[in-house]
Amino acid sequence: KTRQQRRKWDKEKCEEILKDIAENKLTIRAASRKYGVPQSTLQDKVQGKSALDANLGRPPFILQDEEDSIIYYMKYRAEHGFPTTKKAILALALEVHLRHCAKNGTAPKVHPQRGLSQKWWKGFKERNSTILRQLGFLENLSTKSEDRTKYFDQLKTIMTKEGVNGQPHRIYHADETGFDLDSALEPLTFAKLNVPGAAIRKGSHDHKLSCLECVAADGATIPPLITFSKSFPTADYTSEGPDNALYAVTPSGLVEGDAFLRWLQESFLPFCSPVRPVLVLMDPSSTHVTPEVID
Incomplete structure (x- = not known):
């Protein structure tokens, strides 16, 4: 089975097992033997330490609240005339992550010099494709005439708005x-x-x-x-x-x-x-x- 199939199967299986434990008063050990699921996994599910739909494998480097902060800063930059580029987003993501770790007293999961991986970038793009389109995302800075015109139109709007x-x-x-x-x-x-x-x-x-x-x-x-x-x-x-x-x-x-x-x-x-x-x-x-x- 693929990883995606295993994740789906795990969630459905856990729901079935937890229902069996509750209705038939099975012990964790008995349920583990009956369904072939590790006792530690069942213990975490029963105690609420792990969500039923928790993904397999390592947790993400960037947490959801960190990603929300990245999107907030992206929107601010775009609203004030700064282009939304891959380089800018990766730099923002690194800054947000390092600041989050410093605030919470945890070690960074990303090397400060190397930054976020291409794998993370690909996933971020897929998760936020609609927002990136709305912000006029560019892989790199563009010198096309239509992009220059768009910039000056936006500048004119900002200057008028701010008086x-x-x-x-x-x-x-x-x-x-x-x-x-x-x-x-x-x-x-x-x-x-x-x-x-x-x-x-x-x-x-x-x-x-x-x-x-x-x-x-x-x-x-x-x-x-x-x-x-x-x-x-x-x-x-x-x-x-x-x-x-x-x-x-x-x-x-x-x-x-x-x-x-x-x-x-x-x-x-x-x-x-x-x-x-x-x-x-x-x-x-x-x-x-x-x-x-x-x-």
């Missing part, structure tokens, strides 16, 4: 640029409008650096987030940096979830327009729009 049309001080664009800090390169320079550039000296740091910069449509700037890989430089890396700049370290040297959340809280919100809401246009990186950022 930011004709409000350049409430519309921001944030973008990240990465650099290799090779010894042959000159010091990096960050310039503001009408202000001489400020340089950050490389010192002995030989890894990578990235800068997240954000500017409003009226020219107002937000203090940048400057991220180093692995560790901060040994030299005084802040002495010639931009005013109020925020500095962070990530394994990759690129902006990741925790660093981005810190920038939002410590740089963007204090320095952006006091008139809310504000609109931020940025790339759809899964490391930016994490569950923590959405919350």
